[in-house]
Amino acid sequence: MREARRADFLHVRAIATRWMDNDVYGHVNNVHYYSYFDTAVNAFLVERGVLDFHGGDVVGYVVETGCSYYRSIAFPDVVHVGIRVTRIGTSSVRYEVGIFRNDEDEIAAAGFFVHVYVDRRTGQSTPIPQATRDVLTSIQVPAVESPVNT
Template identity: 45%
Template sequence: MRKDYRHWQRIPTRWHDNDVYGHVNNVVHYAFMDTVINTWLITEGGLDIHRGPAIGLCVESHCNYRSSVAFPEAVDAGLRIGHLGRSSVRYEIGFYPEGRDDVVAEGHFVHVFTDRSTRKPVAIPADLRAAMEGLVVA
C-alpha cells in the first residue's frame, strides 16, 4: 500500500520501454529500482558515487509483477527499507501508476557496502546510515 513507503519518486516511461506486447518490459522495472534507490542515495543520503570510500554493490534483486503499465504513463516509485544491517541494506520498492493506488510491481534490492578499492564489506557510512534510518519500516 502506498502509505507503507517513506519516499516517492515519479519515473516517466520512455517509448523504448515498451515491448512487443505493448507494455513496459519486465527488465525495465529493475532499471526503475536502480533509479529510485540511487537517486535517493545521492540526493538524500549524500552518497558520493564517484569519490566516496564506500560503494553499494547489488547482491540480490527481485520483482513481482501485478499488472502492466505502458508508455507514455509514468510510475510512482515508493521506497522503504525493510532491513538495515551493519554493511547491508534491503530496499523495498513499490511501483504504482501515476496518481493511482493499484500496484504495478513490488520488488526488493539488496546492497552490500564495500570499500571502493578492495571490495571488502565495510560498515555503512554514519551519515548515510542516519538518512537510511528514516526509511526503515517495521
Template identity: 45%
Template sequence: MASTKLRSRRRADYRFSLEYRTRWSDNDMYDHMNNSVYYYLFDSIVNTYLVQRCGLDPPSSNQIGLVVHSHCDYIAPISFPSVVNVALRVNKIGKSSVTYEIGVFERGDDAVKAVGSFVHVFVERESRKPARRGMGDTLREGLERIKADETARL
C-alpha cells in the first residue's frame, strides 16, 4: 500500500513531464490500464529526459544505463480514453546510479494515480561495469536539474 506521502504527490512535486493518450489496447480485462503500460511509461519518460536534457545518445554512447530496480505503487485506476501526464524527478544521485520517481496523473486531476521508482546504474557499454569516474558530467548536470529537495523525498 502506498504511503500517505506518496498519495499526497502533486504535479508541482515533479520537474519534467510528458503527456500520453491512452489507447484501447492499454486496458486490461478489468477495464483499467494494464500494469505493463505503467512501466512502459516510466521507461519512456526517463529515456526521453536522458536523450533530450542530458545529452545521452543510447546507440552511440560508451556509457549506458541499466535498470537494476523498479517498482510501482498503484493508487487509483486509469482507463481508456484518458489522457495522462507522466511526471519525473530525481530523488537520489550516486557516483554511477540515479533513483528516479515518476508520478502518473490523469489530465485535469491533480491527484496522483500511481507513483513509480526506477533505478539506473550507468555502466561502460562493453564491460557492463560502472566507470571509475562514475557517470559523465553532462549526464550528472542534467539529472541535478530535476533533483527533488531533501525534504520532498520519501
C-alpha cells in the first residue's frame, strides 16, 4: 500500500498531533498511530449513526492491526487518516488505513484494522447489522495486494 495516495481513501479525518505524541527521537511514537486508526474508524461509524459504544447491543472489537511506517510525523503536524474497507465478512470487517502528514499526498504510514462484531451481553461474534454493513459498503474498495499483513 506504499503507493497509495490520499485520494485512494474514501473517507479522511484530520487529527491534530499533541506535544506528548512525540518521543525522544522527535517524531510521533508508533503507538499513537494505532490510536489514530481507532479514532478515525470509530468516529466514522459514530457519525454515520451505526455505533453506540455506550448502549449498543452489537459492538466491534479490534482483533488485529498492523502498520508500516514510511515517513516521520511530528508535533505540531496534522495527521490526515484515510480509511477504506477492503473486506466485509459475516461478522468481521477489514479496514485499510493511510496516514498522511499535513497536506502531503504521499503516504506516511499504511496500516490495517480488523473489527469483529460481537453481542455486547455475551461477547460472542454476531453478524454485522445491516445498517452497519450498508455504511461499510459505502467506503468499500476491491482488495488489492498490500505489503501490510502479507
